[in-house]
Amino acid sequence: GAHVCVALLQNALMLPEFAESKRWKREAERRWEEVLKTQFHQDGSHVSLSTGYNWASIMALENMVALYRRVGREVPQRFLDVLEAAYRHPIALSRPD
Secondary structure, eight states: OHHHHHHHHHHHHHOOTTTTTHHHHHHHHHHHHHHHHHHHHTOOTTOOOHHHHHHHHHHHHHHHHHHHHHHHHHOHHHHHHHHHHHHHHHHHHOOOO
């Protein structure tokens, strides 16, 4: 689901001249909100509680953020907040304290 959202958003942002681009963008962002809700807990851990899946989801989120930046769009703050929490979780697990 995360990768489909990135692809859909990429098509929308890179091809704004297409009549469907605005709808694609709305749909990608709507679906992305669902991805964020279903894949990450409040503390940034992945729902599978696997650091491997957590990192895969982080990479999808990084791709989404990079796409917004590449086309000069403002990144929704919620995306950045979830990404920050998602980074903190595996880092906290790997610290000796």
